[in-house]
Amino acid sequence: MTGTSWELKGEAKGQSILNAIPEKWRLKSVVPPATELRDVTGDYIRQYLTEREIEITETDAVDIVDQTSTGRWSAVEVTEAFCHRAALAHQLVSCLHEVFFEAAIEDAKLQDEYFAKYKTPTGPLHGLPISLKDQFHVKGVETTMGYVGWIDTFQGQQNDPRSGTEESELVRELRNLGAVLYCKTSVPASLMAGETINHIIVYTWNPKNRLLSCGGSSGGEGALMALRGSPAGFGTDVGGSVRIPAGFNFLYGLRPSAGRTPYQGTATSMDGQGTILSVIGPIAPTARSLTLLFKAVLSQKPWLYDPLALELPWRDEVVQETRALIEKARGGASTLAFGIMKYDGVALVHPPIARGLRIVEKTLRRLGHRVIEWKPPSHATANELVGKVFLMDGSADMNYHFGLSGESAPSPVMISKDGTEMTASQVAALNVTKRLYQKQYMDYWNSTAEVTGTGRPVDGLFCPLAPHAAVIPNEYKSVGYTGFVNLLDYTGLAIPVTFADKKVDVRPADGSVNESNDIEWDYDAETYDGAPVGVQLVGRRLQEEKMLTLAEYLGEEIAQDAKERV
Known part of the structure; x- marks a missing residue:
């Protein structure tokens, strides 16, 4: 294929997404450019919706299921409301691949x-609309994963019998649970980028500040939910x-x-790479919605498929133990302890991120929890190992799939420059080095029991998700703050905190900020203004129940403190 042909094919696919939106839901007026209207x-999006649609789409998943599973809301009404809002969201920020x-x-x-016949719901997610990143196969729906070369194929394979018939294991389970699937969301071509860009939808923008990125690679999911289209x-x-x-x-x-969670039947990059496994996780506007989805999926016994x-299975005993610690803390006992890492020694953070962590620390101390400074094994080593894993095949897999159409790799995509592949011996050595690093980190985490005052190591670690808030396109600096969690195979949770503020996130005139040596003050405060700021709560391996319980508890408390300037 020539360059012209792949460009036309990508554009045609992008247009087909817009064409699939019902005429009644298409915007009749031009949306002002981001320079005039960031948010x-x-x-802004509510102006196109009825009061009833707003009520439904701004209700969280837990309360939606409470309504649909008791017959107070119909599944059709809820589904139509979210389909409408998702259609609007795509026209505002280009966040969908399939509708x-x-x-x-x-x-x-x-x-x-x-429900009308049996007076009972079909499952714990009865009538709940759920969006999916465009890696999951759904019968009758294409999966491109952002590659032009995957259009009209099955993962790039022509005339594959699985085309249009395959469903990912997670999709099967969600249907069993009563969920309603209605769209697939945008990703960066190849998935290997912290921004969402491809030659089909071009770029997915951040709905809160359209000068910025929505992140990646599940960027379409994030953008869609920011607009409450899911x-x-x-x-x-x-x-x-x-x-x-x-x-x-x-x-x-x-x-x-x-x-x-079950990854069976899910498209991915570098399939078969087992040093750092890709995993499936839920995204939602509330912490309790994550718990609902995660618990529901485990009820399907994915290990059988x-x-x-x-x-x-879901461990209620862990939830009860964690809640008991929380209740004791509310009674004045010092039962919980957390580490805080404000800087990983590699990537300096922007002022809004430093402020977000100060808010978290204030919350933890207000609640009577012990806070310790995190001084782990070198995160530079973790970054180096993660980089080697992502490039171990010399980007052969990505180059092959980009080559199917002849398209170029978008600039934010992490791709090998020399194409050198590791030998089997080199991969084995890398796995050994990773295991030794995991052991060092485990030992350090265990050692914190000596200083927490609870008789246990820290219950969790708070740190940045990235050096910056929702980022300026092509300025993503480091995936080290998240990548180390994947390397260790720990549990990681994003928690929203605040928004960048050009009037607040500035260098103090008297230089009084203690963390000033860890902060990158040379940043574009005007452009970042209004960007969402989140932090990361990290738990040890397989501690999902504990981290979800802590996130439900601490997320609300952090939101309360974030209303005050810190």
């Missing part, structure tokens, strides 16, 4: 018919791809340890 969330609204509404009708959805994370867009869009996002899934 298209809130009142299948008609099929979703038909599925919702079946949900309503079932109450909850699923992305994947191999280096931060759930947590980064969650943080960049003022959302919660969970990166579970490998094996807790995915050979890499762990036989580890």
Whole structure:
């Protein structure tokens, strides 16, 4: 194919997404440019919706299910409201790859018919619309993963019998749970970028500040939810791809340890690379929505259908133990302790990120929790190891899939410059080095028991998600703050905190900020103004139940303190 042909094919696919939006939901007026109107969330998108649609789409997943599973709201009404809002969201920031609204509404009708007949919901997610990152296969729906060469194929393969018939294991389970699937969201071509860009939808912008990125690689999920075009959805994370867009869009996002959720039948880059496994995690506007989705998926016993899934059901006992510690803390006992890492020694953070961490620290101390400075094994070493893993095949997989159409790799995509592939011996040596680093980090975490005052090591670690808030295009500086979690296979959770403020996030005249040596003051305060700021809560391996419980508790408390200037 010539350059012209792949460009035309990409443009045609992009136009087909717009064409799939019903005429009644297409914007009739021109949206002002980002230089005139940065924020298209809130009142801006609401102007195109009815009061009833606003009520439904600004309700979180837990309350939606409470309404649909008792018959107070119909699945059809809820589905149509989110389809409408998702259609608007795409026209504002280009966040969708596939829309299948008609099929979703038909599925919702079946949900309503079932409830009318049996007076009981079809499952714990009855009638809940769920969006999916464009890695998951859905029958009758294409998966491009941002590659032009995947259009009209199955993962780049022509005449593959799985085309249009394959469904990912997670998709099967969500259907069993009663969820309604209605759209797939945009990703960077190849997935290997902290911004969302490809030659189909071009660039997905941040709805809160359209001068900035929505993050990546689950960027479309983040942007769609920032506009409340989805109450909850699923992305994947191999280096931060759930947590980064969650943080960049003022959302919660969970990166579970490998094996807790089913990856079977999901498209990915570098399939077969096992040194750092990509994992599936939920994204939502509230922490309790993450818990709802994660718990529901585990109820399907994914270990019976995915050979890499762990036989580890939802553990209520962990939730109860964590809640007991929280209640004791509320009673004045010092039962919880947290580490805070304000700077990883590699990438200096911008002032809004430093302020976000100060808000978190203030919250923890107000609640009576012990806070210790985090001094772990070298994060520069972790960064180096992560970089080697991502380039171990010399980008052969990406180059092959870009080569199917002849398209170029978008500039933010992490790609090898020399194309050198590791030998089997080099991969083995890398795995050994990774294991030794994991052991060092484990030992350090255990050692904190000596200083927490609780008799246990820290219960969690707070640190940045990135050196910056939702980033200026092509200025993503480091995935080290999220990538180390993947390297260790720890549990990571994005928690929204505040927004960048050009009047607040400035260098104090008297130089009184203690962390000034860790802060990159040379940043564009005007452009970043209004950008969402999130932080990361990290727990040890397979501690999802504990981290979700802590996120529900601390997220609300952090939001309270964020209203004050810190």
